[in-house]
Amino acid sequence: MLSIKNLHASVEGNEILKGINLEIKAGEVHAIMGPNGSGKSTLAQVLAGNEAFEVTAGEVTLNGDNLMEKATEDRAREGVFLAFQYPVEIPGVSNLQFMRTAVNAMRHHRGEPEMNAAEFMKLAREVSKQVDLDPAFLKRGVNEGFSGGEKKRNEIMQALLLQPKLAILDETDSGLDIDALKVVADGVNALRSEDRAILMVTHYQRLLDHIVPDHVHVLADGKIVKSGGRELALELEERGYAWLGIREDDVAASSAN
Amino acid sequence: MKPAPTLLSSAFLQPAGQALPEPLLALRRQRGAALVDMPLPTRKTENWKYSSKYLKLTDEIAGSLPATGKTGSALAVPGYKVVFINGVMVPEASEYPDLNDILIQRFGDLSEAEANELAERLDSTLDTRTVQFAGLNSARFEDGLLIRLKPNAVLDKPLFIIHEVTASTSGSAFPRVFVDAGRNSQITLVEEYFSSGQEAALVNTVTEFNLADGANVTNIRLNMDGENVQHIGATGVRQQRNSRFESHCMGFGGPLRRHDLQVWLEGEGAECKLNGVVVTQGSQHYDNHTTIEHVAAHCNSEETYRNIAADKSHAVFNGRIHIHKDAQKSNANMNNKNLLLSTGAEIDTKPELEIYADDVKCAHGATIGQLDEESLFYLVSRGIGRREANVLLTMAFINELVAQIPVDAVKDTMQTRLNQFFDQAFQEV
Ligand SMILES: Nc1ncnc2c1ncn2[C@@H]1O[C@H](COP(=O)(O)OP(=O)(O)OP(=O)(O)O)[C@@H](O)[C@H]1O
Numbered sequence A: 001m002l003s004i005k006n007l008h009a010s011v012e013g014n015e016i017l018k019g020i021n022l023e024i025k026a027g028e029v030h031a032i033m034g035p036n037g038s039g040k041s042t043l044a045q046v047l048a049g050n051e052a053f054e055v056t057a058g059e060v061t062l063n064g065d066n067l068m069e070k071a072t073e074d075r076a077r078e079g080v081f082l083a084f085q086y087p088v089e090i091p092g093v094s095n096l097q098f099m100r101t102a103v104n105a106m107r108h109h110r111g112e113p114e115m116n117a118a119e120f121m122k123l124a125r126e127v128s129k130q131v132d133l134d135p136a137f138l139k140r141g142v143n144e145g146f147s148g149g150e151k152k153r154n155e156i157m158q159a160l161l162l163q164p165k166l167a168i169l170d171e172t173d174s175g176l177d178i179d180a181l182k183v184v185a186d187g188v189n190a191l192r193s194e195d196r197a198i199l200m201v202t203h204y205q206r207l208l209d210h211i212v213p214d215h216v217h218v219l220a221d222g223k224i225v226k227s228g229g230r231e232l233a234l235e236l237e238e239r240g241y242a243w244l245g246i247r248e249d250d251v252a253a254s255s256a257n
Numbered sequence B: 001m002k003p004a005p006t007l008l009s010s011a012f013l014q015p016a017g018q019a020l021p022e023p024l025l026a027l028r029r030q031r032g033a034a035l036v037d038m039p040l041p042t043r044k045t046e047n048w049k050y051s052s053k054y055l056k057l058t059d060e061i062a063g064s065l066p067a068t069g070k071t072g073s074a075l076a077v078p079g080y081k082v083v084f085i086n087g088v089m090v091p092e093a094s095e096y097p098d099l100n101d102i103l104i105q106r107f108g109d110l111s112e113a114e115a116n117e118l119a120e121r122l123d124s125t126l127d128t129r130t131v132q133f134a135g136l137n138s139a140r141f142e143d144g145l146l147i148r149l150k151p152n153a154v155l156d157k158p159l160f161i162i163h164e165v166t167a168s169t170s171g172s173a174f175p176r177v178f179v180d181a182g183r184n185s186q187i188t189l190v191e192e193y194f195s196s197g198q199e200a201a202l203v204n205t206v207t208e209f210n211l212a213d214g215a216n217v218t219n220i221r222l223n224m225d226g227e228n229v230q231h232i233g234a235t236g237v238r239q240q241r242n243s244r245f246e247s248h249c250m251g252f253g254g255p256l257r258r259h260d261l262q263v264w265l266e267g268e269g270a271e272c273k274l275n276g277v278v279v280t281q282g283s284q285h286y287d288n289h290t291t292i293e294h295v296a297a298h299c300n301s302e303e304t305y306r307n308i309a310a311d312k313s314h315a316v317f318n319g320r321i322h323i324h325k326d327a328q329k330s331n332a333n334m335n336n337k338n339l340l341l342s343t344g345a346e347i348d349t350k351p352e353l354e355i356y357a358d359d360v361k362c363a364h365g366a367t368i369g370q371l372d373e374e375s376l377f378y379l380v381s382r383g384i385g386r387r388e389a390n391v392l393l394t395m396a397f398i399n400e401l402v403a404q405i406p407v408d409a410v411k412d413t414m415q416t417r418l419n420q421f422f423d424q425a426f427q428e429v
């Protein structure tokens, strides 16, 4: 489904991604781990189309289509979804209005009729229950004043509403208490299906207890330095990154977080 | 030697419409005589420095527009209404109650004694040295609306004053409103200014409010005049003890848009809340000048204005707060935020604080910014189109103020209008 070949990207002249290669098939769950600053979020943002990052080389295709030449909104309409590590707060736009506009943009793209306010409200209430968010959050500004965990649940809620083909989850498990972690994991598992791929960025094995990945990759200094099965995550948990020959300062930064 | 100033053309000093009681005609003559040597503002004129270049008072638009035409408001009117065409009331199109304690009269219908009293009071809420064009209205008005609320009178529904300018020919109109709100009385007044026709025209308005002790007045002003109509309006407010004045000014840009709002807090415990939203696009202009005079002690003022300028348009906000020496324990809050939607747009904002009392709380803030790229990326990453995302974020900048408009039908209409306005502003995104 997703094929990344020799992807290089930089920001303000600094190369962050230095040749990423990754193949993800439909139905698979891949986890990406790695020290702070290694480029995990950059990869996620580049896939979603953030123009703050410049792609300098490489190729990315989604189901055979060149993804990089598409605008962000078109990637989203083709099924790319990014759960942000730091979801932005947008006061003045209600969460409900935002989600309905997004759902209707997708429906419009698929040639389906738009959902009216009442229909959408019904759907949104159900899904908000699924991620254990009080429906009162729908009335608030997008992420406005949400706690860290509430923001993450709000991201999963959007994934459930938009039903993407490729869900990229950037540290959706960070800052969650144990109950919330379970809620988010259940949400992600609900997304899991034969025709969908999931790419999860995480620092913790504990998420992988709930969502068992098919493949685990270690990203360090802009490259994937090691790939393996779920047992790689366990090994990283035990031994850290140093045994992989990752620079000491990276490791220090990672454990300080 | 200074060059001689350009004076207001004498063509502007020919009032039409003689159907007014003699005291008002006399007032008009007197005000007209005072304008004979009125210099037109230039960019050296402090309170017109950003806007004088938009002022085009050509002889072509000097004559009065005829007091006839079709009437059609852009608003649903869930209340009473009084319709004016080119500053002259149209009784057939108006619907308002005949009450003992709330008197609604056109100037033309006033008795000699009533007109005398009114003539004494017209212009008394405005400093005509800084609101130069109020004098022009006083020299030219052909009719007007006098609203008097007796003590404790409460108007049960909003009163809409629909001011239509028929710009199917070139000319001028001079709408005039005077409100006298007695002790503890209450009224919500919606003023809608709009135009039909495409010719060049001038609409020059004055609206005055006098609030006696405990009176509560809400004024919604919708400036939606046509694309070739210059609008120069003024609102003056005098407030006595414990009175409350709330205003919501919604302004859409044009070739020239100017609104002066002056509030005099003269009785202790008086309070005003002034909200304003301005949107401009293309080569449009809009200039709000507000003045809050804290004359008495223990008064509160709260002012929130937002400007959004797209394309090559130009918005101006000048907010003056003047705290007089006896106005101890004044509480004044002024906030102006501005959004530039293009690099070619211009916004000038200037807070002016003059404080002569020592025990006051006075806060002000002004910012100019652009749409947040990170927010935009978040929205489009959910499949929302760029144009729609821009509209959502721009609306977000003013939603809070639109939501405060206390008449639902007006709020809904404004929401729709603003959405359309921004959708057009972002058509090339
Ligand atoms: N907009 C930016 N401007 C400058 N540098 C940036 C920008 N975005 C990211 N970087 C830099 O790129 C590098 C990779 O950042 P990235 O956010 O991808 O790391 P990460 O692997 O997600 O780290 P973490 O585990 O802390 O989330 C960092 O050194 C970061 O400072």
Ligand SMILES: [Mg+2]
Residues within 6 Å of the ligand: A040, A041, A042, A085, A170, A171
């Ligand atoms: Mg990150």
